[in-house]
Amino acid sequence: MFRNQYDTDITTYSPQGRLHQVEYAMEAVKQGSAVVGVRSNTHVILATLKRSASELASHQKKLSEIDDHVGVAIAGLTADARVLTRFMRNECLNHKYVFEQPLALSRLALSVADKCQVSTQRASKRPFGVGLLLAGYDATGPHLFQTCPSGNYYEYYAMAIGSRSQGAKTYLERTFDSFPECTVDQLAKHAVLALRETVSSSKDTELTLENTAVAIVGKGTNFVIYEDDEVKPYLDMIDADEEEQPAEAEPAAADAPMTDA
Amino acid sequence: MEKVIYVNETDAQRKPLLPSASSSVMSGLRLTAGVPLKDRDDSVLASAAGAPVKHTSRPIVTGSSVIAMRCKDGVVMATDTLASYGSLARFRQISRLYKATDHCVIGGGGDMSDFFELCETVRKETTLEYCYDDGHMITASAIHQMLARIMYNRRNKMDPYWNYMLVAGWQHGKPVLGYVDLVGSHFVSEVIATGYGEYLGLPLLRKAYREDITVEEGKKVLQQILTVLFYRDARTIDRIQIACVTEKGVEISEPTKLETEWSYKAFISGARASDVSTW
Numbered sequence: 001m002f003r004n005q006y007d008t009d010i011t012t013y014s015p016q017g018r019l020h021q022v023e024y025a026m027e028a029v030k031q032g033s034a035v036v037g038v039r040s041n042t043h044v045i046l047a048t049l050k051r052s053a054s055e056l057a058s059h060q061k062k063l064s065e066i067d068d069h070v071g072v073a074i075a076g077l078t079a080d081a082r083v084l085t086r087f088m089r090n091e092c093l094n095h096k097y098v099f100e101q102p103l104a105l106s107r108l109a110l111s112v113a114d115k116c117q118v119s120t121q122r123a124s125k126r127p128f129g130v131g132l133l134l135a136g137y138d139a140t141g142p143h144l145f146q147t148c149p150s151g152n153y154y155e156y157y158a159m160a161i162g163s164r165s166q167g168a169k170t171y172l173e174r175t176f177d178s179f180p181e182c183t184v185d186q187l188a189k190h191a192v193l194a195l196r197e198t199v200s201s202s203k204d205t206e207l208t209l210e211n212t213a214v215a216i217v218g219k220g221t222n223f224v225i226y227e228d229d230e231v232k233p234y235l236d237m238i239d240a241d242e243e244e245q246p247a248e249a250e251p252a253a254a255d256a257p258m259t260d261a
Numbered sequence: 262m263e264k265v266i267y268v269n270e271t272d273a274q275r276k277p278l279l280p281s282a283s284s285s286v287m288s289g290l291r292l293t294a295g296v297p298l299k300d301r302d303d304s305v306l307a308s309a310a311g312a313p314v315k316h317t318s319r320p321i322v323t324g325s326s327v328i329a330m331r332c333k334d335g336v337v338m339a340t341d342t343l344a345s346y347g348s349l350a351r352f353r354q355i356s357r358l359y360k361a362t363d364h365c366v367i368g369g370g371g372d373m374s375d376f377f378e379l380c381e382t383v384r385k386e387t388t389l390e391y392c393y394d395d396g397h398m399i400t401a402s403a404i405h406q407m408l409a410r411i412m413y414n415r416r417n418k419m420d421p422y423w424n425y426m427l428v429a430g431w432q433h434g435k436p437v438l439g440y441v442d443l444v445g446s447h448f449v450s451e452v453i454a455t456g457y458g459e460y461l462g463l464p465l466l467r468k469a470y471r472e473d474i475t476v477e478e479g480k481k482v483l484q485q486i487l488t489v490l491f492y493r494d495a496r497t498i499d500r501i502q503i504a505c506v507t508e509k510g511v512e513i514s515e516p517t518k519l520e521t522e523w524s525y526k527a528f529i530s531g532a533r534a535s536d537v538s539t540w
Contacts (some may be wrong), residue, residue: 100406106395
C-alpha cells in the first residue's frame with residue numbers, strides 16, 4: 001500500500017470518495033491467518049489455521065467462546081480481537097442477565113458492527129484491525145456472520161477470511177450447495193478441507209495437530225473448541241479421504257457418518 | 262357505557278412541579294430562581310437545594326387483584342376495571358391489562374400510575390425490537406425477567422414501583438405465566454393471583470386447575486372467582502376484562518358486567534347490625 005496525502009486522517013475522504021485508513025484496516029484482516037466458517041441446517045463449524053511466531057513459540061489462538069451459544073474466529077490483529085471479544089462477552093452476559101435468554105446472533109453481529117463503525121468516523125480513533133467470523137445458534141437456528149473493520153457485516157452460508165482465503169472461498173463456492181443437509185461430521189470435513197486450500201500452495205505448511213483448531217456449535221450443542229489432540233479426528237477424516245481418492249481435492253460425500261469426534 | 266381507558270391512551274405528561282417544593286430554601290441557596298417552571302427537574306433541584314429526596318412510600322391510585330391460569334392451549338388472565346383512590350372508587354373504566362406483544366399480555370395491580378409507566382417501558386422495548394426487523398420478538402418470559410430486574414433495581418433504590426404484575430404469554434408452542442412484584446420477587450406457576458385474590462382467589466384457582474383445562478373453561482373459572490372477589494373485596498367493582506393468550510395471539514375482552522346475586526340468606530341476615538359477629 002502506497003502512502004498518499006489522504007491516508008493520514010481517518011475521517012478525511014480521498015477525492016475518489018475512499019477512506020484509506022479504513023481500507024488499510026481491511027488489509028490487516030487479509031494479513032491474518034485464515035479462518036473458515038460453514039453452516040448446515042443445524043450446525044455451524046469454524047476451522048482455523050494457527051500461526052506461531054517461531055519454533056520456540058506457541059501457536060496463537062484464533063477461536064474464542066463468547067457465550068454457550070456463540071463463538072468467534074478471528075483474522076487480523078489479535079489484540080484488537082481481544083477487545084471485541086470482551087465486548088461481545090459483556091453484551092451476551094448483560095442480555096442474559098436482563099432477559100434470561102441468549103442474545104440473538106444477528107443482534108450481536110449488529111452491535112459489533114456498530115462498534116467498528118464508530119471508529120471509522122472519529123478523528124481520535126483508529127479502526128479495529130480485525131475481521132470476525134461469528135458462529136452461533138439461536139431461536140432462529142444456526143447463523144454464520146462476518147464483521148469487518150469498516151463496520152459492514154454480512155451473513156453467510158459459508159465464508160473464509162484471512163491470508164490466502166481465496167482458495168478456501170473457491171472450495172466453498174463449489175461445494176456449499178450440499179451443506180444444508182450435511183451431518184456434523186460431513187460439515188466438519190468440508191470446513192477442514194476448505195482450510196487446507198489455504199495452505200496447499202505452500203510447501204512447508206500443512207495442517208497439523210498444532211496449527212489446526214475446529215469449533216462446533218449447533219442445535220443441542222454448546223460452542224466447543226477442539227484443538228491439539230482433540231482435533232485429530234478431523235484431520236484423520238481428510239487423510240482417510242485422501243487414501244481413498246488420491247490426488248482428488250474434492251471429497252466424495254461421505255455415505256456413512258464418521259465416528260463421533 | 263363509558264369508554265374504557267387503556268394504558269397507551271393515558272396522558273403521558275409528567276406531574277407539574279409544585280412551586281413550594283422548588284422554591285424551598287434549605288441551604289440558603291435559591292437554585293431554582295429565574296429558571297422557568299417547566300424546565301426544572303423536581304427531585305434533583307429539590308435535593309440540590311437541601312430538601313430531602315422523596316420516594317414512593319405508599320400507592321395512591323390503586324388497582325386490586327389480578328388472577329390468571331395457565332391452560333393447555335393458552336393462558337387466561339382477568340382483572341376488574343377499577344382504579345381506587347383510597348377507598349373511593351375513583352376511576353371505574355381503567356384497563357389493567359396491557360397487550361405487550363402479539364403473544365404477551367401484562368396484568369397489573371397496585372399503584373396505577375407506576376403500572377402505566379412500566380407499560381411504557383415495556384412498549385419502548387417492544388418498539389425497539391420491532392425496529393430491529395430481524396425476525397426476533399421479545400418473548401413473554403423475557404419481558405417477565407426484564408420486569409423483575411426493573412422492580413428489583415428500584416427496590417434497591419428504596420423507591421419501588423408499587424405493583425404486583427402477572428405476565429402471560431405463548432412462546433415456542435407453550436403457555437407461560439409469571440408473577441413479579443414491588444420487591445423484585447418473581448416466579449412462574451400454573452395458577453397465580455395477586456392482592457386480595459391471593460387469599461380468596463388462589464384456593465379456588467387451585468381447586469379448578471387441571472393439566473388439561475382449556476382456555477374456554479379457564480375464562481369461566483376466572484369470571485366466577487372475580488364474582489367472589491367482588492362480593493368480598495371492597496376495592497373491586499363488577500366490571501371485568503378477561504385476556505387470553507393462545508397460539509393465535511392476545512385477545513382482551515371488552516369490559517363486561519358481572520352477574521351478581523344478593524338475595525342469599527347469609528348476605529341479608531349478615532347485614533343486620535344486631536347480628537353477633539366474630540369480627
